[in-house]
Amino acid sequence: xxxxxxxxxxxxxxxxxxxxxxxxxxxxxxxxxxxxxxxxxxxxxxxxxxxxxxxxxxxxxxxxxxxxxxxxxxxxxxxxxxxxxxxxxxxxxxxxxxxxxxxxxxxxxxxxxxxxxxxxxxxxxxxxxxxxxxxxxxxxxxxxxxxxxxxxxxxxxxxxxxxxxxxxxxxxxxxxxxxxxxxxxxxxxxxxxxxxxxxxxxxxxxxxxxxxxxxxxxxxxxxxxxxxxxxxxxxxxxxxxxxxxxxxxxxxxxxxxxxxxxxxxxxxxxxxxxxxxxxxxxxxxxxxxxxxxxxxxxxxxxxxxxxxxxxxxxxxxxxxxxxxxxxxxxxxxxxxxxxxxxxxxxxxxxxxxxxxxxxxxxxxxxxxxxxxxxxxxxxxxxxxxxxxxxxxxxxxxxxxxxxxxxxxxxxxxxxxxxxxxxxxxxxxxxxxxxxxxxxxxxxxxxxxxxxxxxxxxxxxxxxxxxxxxxxxxxxxxxxxxxxxxxxxxxxxxxxxxxxxxxxxxxxxxxxxxxxxxxxxxxxxxxxxxxxxxxxxxxxxxxxxxxxxxxxxxxxxxxxxxxxxxxxxxxxxxxxxxxxxxxxxxxxxxxxxxxxxxxxxxxxxxxxxxxxxxxxxxxxxxxxxxxxxxxxxxxxxxxxxxxxxxxxxxxxxxxxxxxxxxxxxxxxxxxxxxxxxxxxxxxxxxxxxxxxxxxxxxxxxxxxxxxxxxxxxxxxxxxxxxxxxxxxxxxxxxxxxxxxxxxxxxxxxxxxxxxxxxxxxxxxxxxxxxxxxxxxxxxxxxxxxxxxxxx
Numbered sequence: 001x002x003x004x005x006x007x008x009x010x011x012x013x014x015x016x017x018x019x020x021x022x023x024x025x026x027x028x029x030x031x032x033x034x035x036x037x038x039x040x041x042x043x044x045x046x047x048x049x050x051x052x053x054x055x056x057x058x059x060x061x062x063x064x065x066x067x068x069x070x071x072x073x074x075x076x077x078x079x080x081x082x083x084x085x086x087x088x089x090x091x092x093x094x095x096x097x098x099x100x101x102x103x104x105x106x107x108x109x110x111x112x113x114x115x116x117x118x119x120x121x122x123x124x125x126x127x128x129x130x131x132x133x134x135x136x137x138x139x140x141x142x143x144x145x146x147x148x149x150x151x152x153x154x155x156x157x158x159x160x161x162x163x164x165x166x167x168x169x170x171x172x173x174x175x176x177x178x179x180x181x182x183x184x185x186x187x188x189x190x191x192x193x194x195x196x197x198x199x200x201x202x203x204x205x206x207x208x209x210x211x212x213x214x215x216x217x218x219x220x221x222x223x224x225x226x227x228x229x230x231x232x233x234x235x236x237x238x239x240x241x242x243x244x245x246x247x248x249x250x251x252x253x254x255x256x257x258x259x260x261x262x263x264x265x266x267x268x269x270x271x272x273x274x275x276x277x278x279x280x281x282x283x284x285x286x287x288x289x290x291x292x293x294x295x296x297x298x299x300x301x302x303x304x305x306x307x308x309x310x311x312x313x314x315x316x317x318x319x320x321x322x323x324x325x326x327x328x329x330x331x332x333x334x335x336x337x338x339x340x341x342x343x344x345x346x347x348x349x350x351x352x353x354x355x356x357x358x359x360x361x362x363x364x365x366x367x368x369x370x371x372x373x374x375x376x377x378x379x380x381x382x383x384x385x386x387x388x389x390x391x392x393x394x395x396x397x398x399x400x401x402x403x404x405x406x407x408x409x410x411x412x413x414x415x416x417x418x419x420x421x422x423x424x425x426x427x428x429x430x431x432x433x434x435x436x437x438x439x440x441x442x443x444x445x446x447x448x449x450x451x452x453x454x455x456x457x458x459x460x461x462x463x464x465x466x467x468x469x470x471x472x473x474x475x476x477x478x479x480x481x482x483x484x485x486x487x488x489x490x491x492x493x494x495x496x497x498x499x500x501x502x503x504x505x506x507x508x509x510x511x512x513x514x515x516x517x518x519x520x521x522x523x524x525x526x527x528x529x530x531x532x533x534x535x536x537x538x539x540x541x542x543x544x545x546x547x548x549x550x551x552x553x554x555x556x557x558x559x560x561x562x563x564x565x566x567x568x569x570x571x572x573x574x575x576x577x578x579x580x581x582x583x584x585x586x587x588x589x590x591x592x593x594x595x596x597x598x599x600x601x602x603x604x605x606x607x608x609x610x611x612x613x614x615x616x617x618x619x620x621x622x623x624x625x626x627x628x629x630x631x632x633x634x635x636x637x638x639x640x641x642x643x644x645x646x647x648x649x650x651x652x653x654x655x656x657x658x659x660x661x662x663x664x665x666x667x668x669x670x671x672x673x674x675x676x677x678x679x680x681x682x683x684x685x686x687x688x689x690x691x692x693x694x695x696x697x698x699x700x701x702x703x704x705x706x707x708x709x710x711x712x713x714x715x716x717x718x719x720x721x722x723x724x725x726x727x728x729x730x731x732x733x734x735x736x737x738x739x740x741x742x743x744x745x746x747x748x749x750x751x752x753x754x755x756x757x758x759x760x761x762x763x764x765x766x767x768x769x770x771x772x773x774x775x776x777x778x779x780x781x782x783x784x785x786x787x788x789x790x
Contacts, residue, residue, distance in 0.1 A: 005059075007055055007059065009036060009040075009048055009051065009052060010033070010036075010052065010055060011032070013029075013032075014029045014032050014033060014036075015029075017029030017032075017071070018030075018060055018068065018071030018072065018074075018075055019060075019065070019067055019068050019071055020067065020071070021067045023070075026067075026070060026071045026074050027074065029071065029074075029075065030074045030075055030077070030078040031078070033052065033056075033075050033078045033079060033082070034078040034079070034081055034082040035082075036052065036082075037049060037052060037078070037079050037082035037083065038082045040052070041082065041083060041084075041086060046089070049079070049083070049090065050090065050093065052079060053076065053079055053090055053093045053094060054093065056072045056075040056076050056079065056097075057072065057076065057093060057096075057097035058097075059072070060072025060073075060075060061073055061075075061076060061097040061098065061100070061101060062097055062100060066106055066109060069101060069104070069109055070108075070109060070112050072097065073098060073101060073109075073112045073113055073115075073116040074112065074116060076094050076097065076098060076116055076120070077115070077116040077119040077120060079094065080094055080119060080120040080123045080124065081119060081123055083123070084123060087120065087123050087124045087127065088124055088127030088128075091120070091124055091127060091128060091130075091131055092131065094120050095117065095120060095128070095131055095134060095135070096134070098113050098116050098117045098120065099113075099117070099134060099135075099137075099138045101113035102114070102138045102141055102142060103141070107145075107146075107147035107149070107150055110142070110145065110147065110150045111147070111149050111150045111153050114142060114150060114153035114154055114156075114157055115153060117135075117138075117157060118153070118156060118157045118160060121135070121157065121160055121161060121164070122160060125164055126164060126167070126168050126170065128161075128164065129164070129165070129168055129170060129171060129172070130172070132161075132165070132171070132172070132175075132176060133175060133176060133179050135161060136161075136176070136179060136183075136198070137179065137183075139154055139157060139158055139161070139194065140183050140186075140191055140194055140195070142154035142157075143158070143190045143191055143193065143194035144186075144188040144189075144190040144191045144194075145190075151190070158194070158197075162197075162198070162201050165201065165202070165205070165208075166201065166204075166205055169207050171202075171205075171207075171208055173202070173208055173209070173210065173213065177213045177216055177217070180195070180198075180199070180216075180217060181216045181217055181220065183195055184217055184220030184221070184223070184224070185220055185223060189227060189228070189229050189232065192224050192227055192229075192232055193229070193231070193232050193235070195220075195224070196221075196224055196232060196235050196236050196239060197235065199217065199221070199239055200235065200238065200239050200242075203239060203242055203243065203246075204242070211243065211246050211247070211250070211253070211254070212253070212255075214243060214254075214255070214259065215255050215258035215259045215262070218259050218262045218263075219262045219265075219266075221236060221239065221240060222262070222266045222280055222283070222284060224236045225237065225240070225276070225279060225280050225283060226276040226277060226279070226280050227276070228276070233276065233279065237279075237283070240283060240287075244286075244287060244290060247290070247294065248290065248294065251294040251295070254294070254295075256291050256294070256295035256298050256299060257295075257298055257299070257301070257302070259291070260291065260299055260302040260305070260306070261302065261305065263284045263287050263288045263291065263309075264288075264302065264305040264306055264308065264309045265309075266280050266281065266283075266284035267281055267284045267285050267288055267306075267309030267310065267313070267327075268281070268308070268309050268312075269281050278320065278323070281313075281323055282320075282322055282323045282326065284309075285309075285310070285313065285323055285326040285327055285330065286326050288306065288309070288310070288326075288330050289326050289329045289330045289333065292306075292330055292333040292334050292337070293333055296337060297337050297399045298399060299334070299337070300337055300338075300342075300399050300400070300401050300402065301399065301400065301401075301402050302402070303334055303337075303338075303401065303402055303405070303406055304402050304405030304406050304408065304409050305405075306330065306334055307331075307334070307406060307409045307410070307430070308409050310327045310330045310331050310334075311327075311331070311409070311413055311423045311426055311427065312413075312419075312420070312423055313326075313327035314327055314328060314331065314420070314422045314423050314426050315419070315420020315421065315422045315423045331426055335429070335430065335433055338401060338433060338434065338437050338438065339437055340437055340438075342400075342401040342403070342437060342438050342441075343437065343438040343439060343440050343441055401438070403434070403438060403441050403442070404445075406430070406434070407434070407442075407445045407449070410427045410430055410431055411448065411449060411452060413427045414427055414428075414452045414453075414456060415452055421461050421463070421464060424456070424459065424461070424464050425461075425463055425464055425467050428456070428464065428467035428468055428470070428471055429467060431449070431453075431471045432467065432470050432471045432474055435471065435474045435475060435478060436474065439478050439479075439480035439481075440480045442480075443475075443478075443480050443481055446475055446481070446529065450475075450529075450532075450533075450536070453468055453471060453472055453475075454472075454536050454537065454540055455540075456468040457469075457537075457540065457547065457551070457555060458540075458544060458547050458551075462554070465551065465554070465555065465558075466558060469555065469558045469559060469562060470562060472533055473559060473562035473563050475529050475533065476526055476527065476529050476530040476533045476563060477526050477527065477530065477563055478527060479527065480527075481527035481528050481529045481530075482527040482528055526563070526567060530563075530567070530571070531571055534568070534571040534572055534575055535575055537555075538572060538575055538576070538579075538588065541584075541588060542581060542584045542588075545587075548587070548588070548591065552591050553591060553594065553595050553599075556568065556591070556592065556595055557595060557599050557601045557602075558601075560595075560599070560601045560602060560605075561601050565601065565602055565604065565605045566605055566608070566620060569592065569596065569605065569620075569624060570620060570623055570624075572588075572592060572627075573592075573623050573624050573626070573627035573628075574623065574627075576588055576589060576627040576630065577626050577627045579630075582630060582769060582770050582773050583773075585627070585630040586630045586631045586770070588630075589627060589628050589630045589631040589634050590631050590633075590634055590667065592634075593628065593631065593634035593637055593638065594670075596638075596641070597637060597641065597674055597679055598674070598677070598679065606641065606679070608620070609621055609624075609638075609641055609642050610641060610642065610643065610682070611643070612642055612643075612754075618754055621638075621642050621754070622754060622759070624638060625638060625759055625762075626759075626762055629762060629763045629766040629767070630766060630770070631667070632651065632654075632655060632658060632664075632763075632767065633664065633667035633668055633670075633671055634667075635651055635763065636648050636651050636652060636671065636699070636703075637671050637674065639651065639699075640675070640680065640683060640699075643683075643686075644756075645693060645695040645696040645698075645699055646695040646756075647756050647759070647760075648695070648696075648699040649695040649698045649699040649702060650756075650760060651760070651763065652699055652702035652703065652706070653702065654760075654763070654764070654767075655702075655706060657767075658767060658771075659771065659774065660706070665706070665707065665708065668703060668706055668707060668712070669707070669710065669712040671703065672703065672707070672712040672715055672716045673712065673715075675700075675716070675719070676715060676719070683696070684719070687719075687722070687723050688724060690723060690724065690725075690726040691726050697720070697723060700716065700719070700720055701720065703716060704716050704717060704720065
């Protein structure tokens with residue numbers, strides 16, 4: 001430094017001492033400066049005061065010489081001490097050169113800068129708050145300083161500044177939040193400690209309403225929660241806990257919607273191997289649970305994003321029990337928010353879709369947009385780089401359910417083979433709930449959901465299948481599914497084509513609507529999707545024989561509970577009547593027959609068929625009979641069930657013309673076992689009335705003659721040996737007995753209008769087709785064998 005230069009009002013001795021390498025001499029110079037400035041203060045000579053500060057800043061604190069910079073710093077601190085309460089008038093000139101020295105490469109100089117600023121702030125107190133952002137920015141850098149002395153000095157200054165902020169009621173939070181939002185994303189451990197400590201302090205000050213700005217720093221807080229330092233994580237947990245307590249106290253002033261996306265992102269774990277991510281996820285899920293309960297329907301526009309985060313957590317094991325429980329609570333609370341009113345604005349949406357272009361902004365997003373919504377970033381990045389779940393109707397004053405987004409999320413989870421069982425169950429519960437609460441809107445998605453719902457019937461879990469059947473049953477029976485035009489449902493996959501008779505539903509004229517529905521006229525009406533469901537279910541059984549073998553009976557029994565059993569059997573019989581795969585038709589009839597005869601769920605239907613007292617029951621019998629003809633033994637068992645013993649005997653007479661195979665004999669064996677079961681108790685008791693049931697006895701003897709000398713043969717033979725002598729069973733008053741018999745016959749015949757000759761002819765035609773198919777199959781097998789030999 002040029003010592004010849006004029007630094008007045010600083011004397012040459014002061015200038016030399018300030019440039020000295022010894023701290024003691026610089027301290028003496030500082031005392032002289034303090035004395036000089038006090039004189040200027042007494043004279044109210046602000047010009048000279050500013051001149052002194054300007055010289056100390058430009059010629060010393062910002063000098064290229066390190067000793068000069070040290071002298072300038074101690075000199076500026078001395079000026080502040082001398083100014084006292086008037087230092088607030090000169091704070092900008094005093095603070096800026098000191099903060100510049102915070103970036104000095106010399107750690108000793110950074111320490112002196114910290115010391116100088118401490119003295120300046122200590123004197124000015126509340127007057128430094130207008131410059132708080134500058135001070136905070138400088139301190140945040142020193143918090144991460146590698147030198148322990150510098151760090152220690154910065155901590156002293158930090159505590160002083162916190163005391164000043166706590167005592168003040170003029171802190172400018174609005175100006176500070178942008179800086180806080182920027183610095184909160186620092187990855188430095190010490191900087192994070194500094195940031196979280198300040199948030200903790202500001203949150204505890206009653207007059208500083210940091211909660212109003214929580215949406216701007218919440219993402220950063222969750223980033224800090226994942227820090228490797230246990231102390232930092234603990235402090236961050238405390239801070240988040242305090243915020244949550246305040247939210248619960250004043251929910252009306254909380255900006256729930258602005259924070260929903262942030263929670264959705266952090267509820268999703270990007271790297272499950274990091275333990276800190278578990279803490280982030282659990283905390284975010286806990287917040288989400290509280291938000292849903294406190295905000296209510298405000299979060300509905302974000303429901304697709306919430307479900308994206310929540311659903312996978314439902315399949316967690318006990319290692320993440322707390323997160324799983326919180327996710328379950330979120331899922332349950334969110335589901336309760338969907339009510340019948342969410343189905344009421346469908347007409348408004350339809351009319352709005354033909355209006356001005358601006359009206360389309362409130363419409364549900366298309367598939368491409370939804371994919372963008374659902375690909376929210378899970379990386380540790382700032383809010384500016386995060387993809388948000390855009391609410392479907394953010395510009396509407398009334399909260400609207402994002403149904404399209406929800407359905408897309410549910411559909412994606414069902415398609416994902418890695419989805420856990422509990423998640424799949426939750427997805428199906430959601431679909432069922434949506435079909436109950438918003439049926440009209442949901443039926444717009446039924447065509448896209450139908451294939452995956454059918455595929456889910458092959459799931460390994462019985463509970464998943466039960467829930468899936470509940471959804472399908474609701475689709476098939478909901479009045480909202482009754483449309484003028486049935487949705488397209490072409491059943492052409494691989495080589496299977498189920499050809500179904502087309503025609504209008506009962507009571508519906510074919511001229512109604514542009515296209516008739518794919519429904520058999522003889523099928524009891526449910527809705528447009530019921531018959532399609534039956535077609536697709538049988539198609540799936542045909543394509544997946546293991547599904548039919550392992551779960552077929554279970555699925556059909558449950559459907560009989562969920563829907564009317566008569567509808568199920570009536571429609572399946574209609575479809576199987578036109579089935580081209582005769583082997584499958586026979587197998588399916590055998591399955592349905594076993595269910596009909598053995599399942600407790602079919603008790604009412606069995607009673608309806610047993611007596612055939614009504615025209616409806618006769619019509620049902622005829623419908624079943626025509627399809628049951630695909631399986632001769634099943635047809636006989638149906639005749640036994642309906643007490644058509646003469647017809648059963650006539651059928652058994654025709655068995656001599658059929659190909660008797662091992663499978664055929666096994667079916668007869670099973671029928672004998674069924675005759676001995678409680679289902680046919682009434683049949684066995686009718687053997688006591690030999691005179692009135694001759695064809696029953698003949699039919700049973702016919703079965704006996706078909707059987708080889710097996711266990712079933714012995715069983716049936718013993719039963720028939722127990723048939724009593726008709727002379728011994730005569731009643732005392734034979735005339736009364738004959739009258740009652742005639743009355744019973746008349747009572748039944750007056751209601752029955754069944755052409756049994758036509759049914760026998762139908763049986764012959766069906767069996768002829770089966771025989772032809774078997775011959776063709778044998779011929780093909782023979783040709784194939786001959787070609788191999790050649």
